[in-house]
Amino acid sequence: MIRKLALASVLAALTAPAFAADCAVTIEGTDQMSWNLSNIEVSKSCTKFDVTLKHVGTLPKNVMGHNFVLTKQADYQAVAQEGMALGLDKNYVNDADARVIAHTPVIGGGESATVSIDVSKLSADEAYEYFCSFPGHFAIMKGTLKLVD
Numbered sequence: 452m453i454r455k456l457a458l459a460s461v462l463a464a465l466t467a468p469a470f471a472a473d474c475a476v477t478i479e480g481t482d483q484m485s486w487n488l489s490n491i492e493v494s495k496s497c498t499k500f501d502v503t504l505k506h507v508g509t510l511p512k513n514v515m516g517h518n519f520v521l522t523k524q525a526d527y528q529a530v531a532q533e534g535m536a537l538g539l540d541k542n543y544v545n546d547a548d549a550r551v552i553a554h555t556p557v558i559g560g561g562e563s564a565t566v567s568i569d570v571s572k573l574s575a576d577e578a579y580e581y582f583c584s585f586p587g588h589f590a591i592m593k594g595t596l597k598l599v600d
Contacts, residue, residue, distance in 0.1 A: 482508030
């Protein structure tokens with residue numbers, strides 16, 4: 452019974468949106484290619500929103516690196532595929548790509564990185580996707596970001 456309750460709590464945490472009235476959130480990536488959050492809600496009252504990515508695994512970034520990349524949902528797949536060709540030294544992201552709203556560098560186990568999102572660039576009418584652009588990760592390591600009241 453206790454195990455079922457613990458499992459239910461973990462599943463609820465993964466499916467519930469993270470809402471950060473303090474205009475910041477921490478998302479964790481693992482060596483098993485997973486995030487601890489699948490939804491993030493950003494308050495319209497924020498002028499900037501900080502996302503801290505923590506790699507809670509142990510593998511180095513060239514083996515199991517993670518980054519946080521934010522785009523409009525319609526742009527995510529193309530940005531991720533184009534980023535793969537750029538390589539680790541470019542963090543698998545084209546810095547000059549206007550479709551990229553924000554991103555962190557690729558980090559390895561035990562590392563963290565923070566990026567600030569200019570909330571004025573977000574619209575409540577738009578769907579946003581965040582993902583890891585490390586090759587092979589973006590199909591699994593993705594989530595939604597919404598601007599809310």
